Amino acid sequence: MQINICENPVATAKAFAEYMLAWHKQHGAMNVALSGGSTPKILFDLLATDYAAAFDWTKINLYWGDERCVAPTDSDSNYKMTNEHLLAKVNIPEGNIHRVLGENDPEQEVIRYGQLIEQNLPKKDGNPVFDIIILGMGTDGHTASIFPHEIELLDSAKTCEVANHPETGQKRVTLTGPVLNQARSVCFLVTGDNKKEKIKQIFEEQDVAKSYPAYHINPKEGELIWFLDEAAASSYKKP
Numbered sequence: 643m644q645i646n647i648c649e650n651p652v653a654t655a656k657a658f659a660e661y662m663l664a665w666h667k668q669h670g671a672m673n674v675a676l677s678g679g680s681t682p683k684i685l686f687d688l689l690a691t692d693y694a695a696a697f698d699w700t701k702i703n704l705y706w707g708d709e710r711c712v713a714p715t716d717s718d719s720n721y722k723m724t725n726e727h728l729l730a731k732v733n734i735p736e737g738n739i740h741r742v743l744g745e746n747d748p749e750q751e752v753i754r755y756g757q758l759i760e761q762n763l764p765k766k767d768g769n770p771v772f773d774i775i776i777l778g779m780g781t782d783g784h785t786a787s788i789f790p791h792e793i794e795l796l797d798s799a800k801t802c803e804v805a806n807h808p809e810t811g812q813k814r815v816t817l818t819g820p821v822l823n824q825a826r827s828v829c830f831l832v833t834g835d836n837k838k839e840k841i842k843q844i845f846e847e848q849d850v851a852k853s854y855p856a857y858h859i860n861p862k863e864g865e866l867i868w869f870l871d872e873a874a875a876s877s878y879k880k881p
């Protein structure tokens with residue numbers, strides 16, 4: 643596990659962008675699963691401006707690690723956010739953008755999306771293999787849309803599952819634990835002091851962290867890299 647602590651959210655996003663660009667220069671084509679929420683907005687803005695010309699977007703296929711089951715025009719849609727901050731601003735072919743159809747019936751969509759991923763990606767140990775999966779972490783220790791109350795999704799035999807937001811009950815489509823842990827690289831982007839206690843508990847491997855889905859993300863053979871700003875890392879003291 644690698645921990646990168648950067649001064650602020652922009653520096654954190656830049657550190658990841660440099661990592662993603664280095665991967666692209668070395669490997670060319672990439673299957674990338676994006677995170678949602680608010681943290682990636684700064685990264686997507688960077689990729690759409692300072693880094694846009696550095697990537698060959700024809701070789702990059704974008705998926706989502708999770709999506710809210712809402713229309714793509716809904717303010718809750720991770721696709722909508724990504725489109726506004728990135729997709730509409732770079733020359734990525736439409737065919738390289740594989741959004742979750744949040745407007746579909748969730749139970750049907752997890753089948754469709756799972757089959758799409760299984761058809762498009764290489765497989766290892768029966769799981770589709772993403773090159774890079776970007777993940778965020780909620781203040782409850784969830785990641786993608788695997789929440790503590792549905793921690794069994796870490797062990798699902800399926801590629802995708804329907805998840806339920808613990809407070810709102812909002813339906814989500816999420817990649818499952820085995821897929822997340824089959825990736826060649828999992829990169830957490832976590833910023834803000836509202837995440838600092840969970841980061842401390844996870845990095846110190848405290849017993850309480852075992853109830854956090856994010857704690858259990860550790861690729862079997864791939865890289866695990868945490869990109870944090872100082873605020874998110876402020877309670878953790880490197881040994």
Ligand SMILES: O=C(O)[C@H](O)[C@@H](O)[C@H](O)[C@H](O)COP(=O)(O)O
Binds near residue numbers: 708710781
């Ligand atoms: O759809 C989502 O909400 C995300 O994929 C989710 O896992 C997110 O990464 C965390 O909730 C952190 O969200 P923030 O970046 O807004 O803190």
